[in-house]
Amino acid sequence: MSHESPAIDARLSFDVGEKPKPFRVEAELALDHGILILFGPSGAGKTLTLLALAGLVAVASGHVKVSGETLLDTVRGISLPTHRRRVGYVPQDQALFPFLDVAGNVSFGLPRALRTGPRALAWLDDLGIAHLAKARVDSLSGGERQRVALARALAVEPRLLLLDEPFASIDEESTEPLRELVRDVVRRHRIPAVLVTHDADEAVAMGDRMTRFARGKTVETGTPRTLLGREPAT
Numbered sequence: 001m002s003h004e005s006p007a008i009d010a011r012l013s014f015d016v017g018e019k020p021k022p023f024r025v026e027a028e029l030a031l032d033h034g035i036l037i038l039f040g041p042s043g044a045g046k047t048l049t050l051l052a053l054a055g056l057v058a059v060a061s062g063h064v065k066v067s068g069e070t071l072l073d074t075v076r077g078i079s080l081p082t083h084r085r086r087v088g089y090v091p092q093d094q095a096l097f098p099f100l101d102v103a104g105n106v107s108f109g110l111p112r113a114l115r116t117g118p119r120a121l122a123w124l125d126d127l128g129i130a131h132l133a134k135a136r137v138d139s140l141s142g143g144e145r146q147r148v149a150l151a152r153a154l155a156v157e158p159r160l161l162l163l164d165e166p167f168a169s170i171d172e173e174s175t176e177p178l179r180e181l182v183r184d185v186v187r188r189h190r191i192p193a194v195l196v197t198h199d200a201d202e203a204v205a206m207g208d209r210m211t212r213f214a215r216g217k218t219v220e221t222g223t224p225r226t227l228l229g230r231e232p233a234t
Contacts, residue, residue: 005068007031007192008160012052012062025049025216034208035186035193037224039200044213046196047092050162053194054089055082066160066192088153088191089162092169094145096137096152103133106151123151127181143174147181154185161186161193167202179205200228 008031015022025045029036038046051057053064055071059079064072071080096105107120124130127147137145146166153161166182167175183206186193197203203210207224220227 005065007033007067008036008194009065010053010063012049012059012064014048014052014057014059014062016048016057023048023216025052027052027211027213027218028221029194029211029218030221031192031194031209033190033192035183035195035206037203037207037210038194038196038213039198039203039210039224039227040213041198045216046198046213047164048216049213050089050164050194050196053160054087054162055080055085069159086156086159087162088156088158088160090146090149090153090164090166092164094149094169096145096148098136098138100137101133102129102135102137102140102148105137105148106155109152109156120151120155123155126154126185127151141174142170143178146170146178150182150185154189154191158191161191163193163195165196165198167197182206200224200230204228204230 008029010029012025012027015024017023025048027049038049040046048057052059059072059074061074070078071085072078097108100108103120106123107115110119121130121133124133127150129144129147132140132144137148167178170178195206203224209221210224210227211218211221212227
């Protein structure tokens with residue numbers, strides 16, 4: 001009988017900042033499928049953990065495995081560089097390039113030979129913004145910009161999707177359609193995702209599992225409804 005590997009299995013320990021009082025992050029993450037929520041107040045270490053998963057912060061000790069593939073194992077001396085981890089990352093500020101149109105932004109992370117191919121346009125179509133392919137990003141609404149940032153992260157065909165407070169700058173009317181879109185993409189394409197938030201309603205709406213952070217450490221893991229006391233009355 002075969003057993004599928006967990007979508008995410010990670011343990012990370014690292015310091016950031018100057019001595020003698022650096023900020024230490026100690027995180028343990030586990031996800032079987034779907035979306036893992038990193039929950040906690042600002043400054044708790046959630047975004048730093050995302051950066052470490054992406055290979056953008058040096059990790060002193062630990063491991064990262066995604067669907068059974070090892071991206072990091074400090075004991076075995078394995079640390080894949082960011083460009084080999086195949087991680088799609090959507091930062092808080094979207095980080096779109098104003099000098100490129102929508103299609104150019106989405107294809108930017110692809111090898112040059114693929115930038116004019118069909119992959120970027122396919123993701124624009126999948127996310128409902130194909131009609132904006134030639135638009136300037138500074139002409140877009142907040143929700144449209146977030147779809148562009150998501151399409152760019154997905155165009156690299158990631159094995160892991162990282163979302164740092166993806167709805168924080170979106171107006172309330174656009175938030176729910178975007179949440180539904182992210183859930184749908186993760187389900188249809190079977191891409192495990194890690195989503196940072198400090199919004200309890202968002203955690204319940206989006207998460208299959210949740211890890212709570214406090215002062216740089218993961219302190220508990222469970223379902224969002226259980227950890228946030230949102231279980232329906234029986």
